[in-house]
Amino acid sequence: MTDTEKERIINKQRAFFKTGATLPVGYRIRALKKLARAIRKYEPEIQAALRMDLGKSGMEAYICEVGLALSEISYMLRHIGRYAAIRRVPTPITNFHAISRIMPCPYGNVLIMSPWNYPFLLSMAPLINALAAGNTIVLKPSAYSQATSAVMARMIRETFKSEYVTVFTGGRDENRFLLKQKFDYIFFTGSQAVGREVLRHAAENLTPVTLELGGKCPCIVDSTAKLKLAARRIVFAKFMNCGQTCVSPDYILCDELVKDDFLVYVKKEIIRQFGRHPLENRDYGKIINKKHYDRICSLIESDKVVHGGKRDAESLRIEPTVMDNVNWDDPVMSQEIFGPIMPVITYKNLQDAIDMVEDHAKPLALYIFSTDKGNIKKVTEKCRYGGGCINDAVVHLATSEMPFGGVGESGMGAYHGKRGFYTFTHEKSILDKKNWIDMPMRYQPYTKLNEKLLRLFLR
Numbered sequence: 001m002t003d004t005e006k007e008r009i010i011n012k013q014r015a016f017f018k019t020g021a022t023l024p025v026g027y028r029i030r031a032l033k034k035l036a037r038a039i040r041k042y043e044p045e046i047q048a049a050l051r052m053d054l055g056k057s058g059m060e061a062y063i064c065e066v067g068l069a070l071s072e073i074s075y076m077l078r079h080i081g082r083y084a085a086i087r088r089v090p091t092p093i094t095n096f097h098a099i100s101r102i103m104p105c106p107y108g109n110v111l112i113m114s115p116w117n118y119p120f121l122l123s124m125a126p127l128i129n130a131l132a133a134g135n136t137i138v139l140k141p142s143a144y145s146q147a148t149s150a151v152m153a154r155m156i157r158e159t160f161k162s163e164y165v166t167v168f169t170g171g172r173d174e175n176r177f178l179l180k181q182k183f184d185y186i187f188f189t190g191s192q193a194v195g196r197e198v199l200r201h202a203a204e205n206l207t208p209v210t211l212e213l214g215g216k217c218p219c220i221v222d223s224t225a226k227l228k229l230a231a232r233r234i235v236f237a238k239f240m241n242c243g244q245t246c247v248s249p250d251y252i253l254c255d256e257l258v259k260d261d262f263l264v265y266v267k268k269e270i271i272r273q274f275g276r277h278p279l280e281n282r283d284y285g286k287i288i289n290k291k292h293y294d295r296i297c298s299l300i301e302s303d304k305v306v307h308g309g310k311r312d313a314e315s316l317r318i319e320p321t322v323m324d325n326v327n328w329d330d331p332v333m334s335q336e337i338f339g340p341i342m343p344v345i346t347y348k349n350l351q352d353a354i355d356m357v358e359d360h361a362k363p364l365a366l367y368i369f370s371t372d373k374g375n376i377k378k379v380t381e382k383c384r385y386g387g388g389c390i391n392d393a394v395v396h397l398a399t400s401e402m403p404f405g406g407v408g409e410s411g412m413g414a415y416h417g418k419r420g421f422y423t424f425t426h427e428k429s430i431l432d433k434k435n436w437i438d439m440p441m442r443y444q445p446y447t448k449l450n451e452k453l454l455r456l457f458l459r
Contacts, residue, residue: 001168003177009162010181013109013136016163022106022134025084029077031131031160036073038159039066039124042151046120049147053119054241055286055317061120064241068398069124075400075417076132083132083421094457097437103428106134107208108184110424113175113198115190116288117244117338119145122212123152126187127165129420135185136164140178142190143171144288183207185424189246192409210413210423212246213406216336217365218357219249219393220379222350223257225369230391231265234342234369235273237393239320242285243340244292247365249393250337251326253353256346263324263344267307270320278319279312287316287339296339299332308340328356350375357383362408367393386410 021027039046043066050056050065084104091100110130114123123141130137139156141149153167160166168174175194179186179201188198189212202209221230238249254262270278278284287293293316300309300321308321318340326332326343333343347353357366366385370376376390386406389396397404397416405414415423441450 009166012163017108017136025081028080028132028134032073032077034159036070038155039069042155045151049151052147053145054288057283065118065121068121072125072128072400076128080132095431098431098433101430103430104425105428107424107426110135110185111138111178111183113140113188116142116144119148122189126415129415130424132421133424135424139167211411213411214246214336215361215363215410216250217247217363219252219367220353221252221254221262222370222375223255224371227258227262228265230369231269233392235266235269238342239340242287244338247394247397249367252344254344254346256348259346266322270307274320279310279317299341354382362410364406364410
């Protein structure tokens with residue numbers, strides 16, 4: 001598709017939005033139901049594409065991508081009527097007699113740029129929120145997850161007219177072209193480096209943005225944790241999608257008193273969940289491409305590996321790998337891992353762990369495993385992070401009732417559920433003033449009586 005053809009589609013979307021067709025709640029509900037039917041129809045193709053791109057099993061594809069997308073649609077269908085309704089709010093006496101209302105309005109023509117690690121879910125979730133809010137949408141999925149992007153493009157083309165929703169596939173040239181266009185809102189999920197570029201281009205047009213980025217998400221295991229259960233949940237969260245999850249526990253901060261016992265349970269859990277030969281496990285994923293495979297391999301220091309470490313360049317698979325005696329000068333701590341490596345760092349007291357978290361960039365997620373309410377309170381209050389779990393990991397993002405997003409270097413803005421609807425919505429404030437009375441005190445000439453009355457009302 002040429003740039004001229006793309007511009008024509010974007011202009012058609014702007015024109016379609018101006019007709020007001022997307023504003024009625026009934027129109028949005030029908031669109032969400034059409035999308036749900038399309039996802040169910042294309043589910044076999046989606047699962048096959050996810051296996052091709054990332055080696056995901058059918059179960060993992062449904063739990064982590066297809067199922068969550070359908071759940072978000074169901075949530076929106078239950079709540080959209082209330083979210084889209086005009087709300088009346090109190091009016092101060094200074095505006096007597098008037099009625100104050102807040103009118104939720106869609107931004108207009110929005111751009112959604114999604115990543116490769118959860119290529120279906122992280123495209124569909126913001127798309128669902130944007131549809132519910134009444135926008136027209138350009139969706140730009142990642143070029144790395146080619147199979148999934150191709151399926152989504154076919155599905156959307158079959159489901160919606162291009163002036164309503166369209167998918168542009170391609171790589172950096174398409175990204176550069178889209179970022180030069182004037183959209184009413186940009187929603188980006190991806191790396192911090194690309195996020196900065198998105199924000200820079202958006203600033204040129206003063207376009208509002210949501211940035212869902214990442215970072216090194218810490219996982220604290222204190223001396224009171226239920227170690228066996230903690231190991232089971234951490235192993236699941238860390239090595240799901242072969243570690244290519246933005247909220248994956250990037251590294252473990254473990255109390256030195258329980259570190260050895262914790263590692264014993266971790267090794268047992270890896271074997272229990274993935275087998276003694278994970279590279280032969282068909283349900284264990286793969287790295288997205290050779291570039292990322294080589295990068296992750298370069299982070300593995302063999303003298304610090306206490307479990308795993310094997311890899312297969314042909315299949316782009318790396319065993320669940322645990323590294324002990326890690327410090328902040330090691331290569332594995334210099335960047336977000338985004339792969340199946342679990343570095344373990346010990347601490348002597350909890351404040352040391354908190355200081356380590358706070359001395360580095362604010363993470364997208366933080367997890368603490370503990371049965372000490374004081375320790376839990378201290379960590380959740382003192383550490384700054386996007387969101388997280390107590391005695392679990394990753395699963396907080398599956399709750400539509402809670403906003404999901406980062407803070408500082410890990411992102412800005414949030415979505416899911418109600419917050420997702422309002423992310424793509426401008427709340428328009430409207431004061432409806434009545435004509436039967438007019439308060440004269442605001443007009444000149446000002447008198448001492450007027451001043452007294454104004455001071456009385458504005459206290």
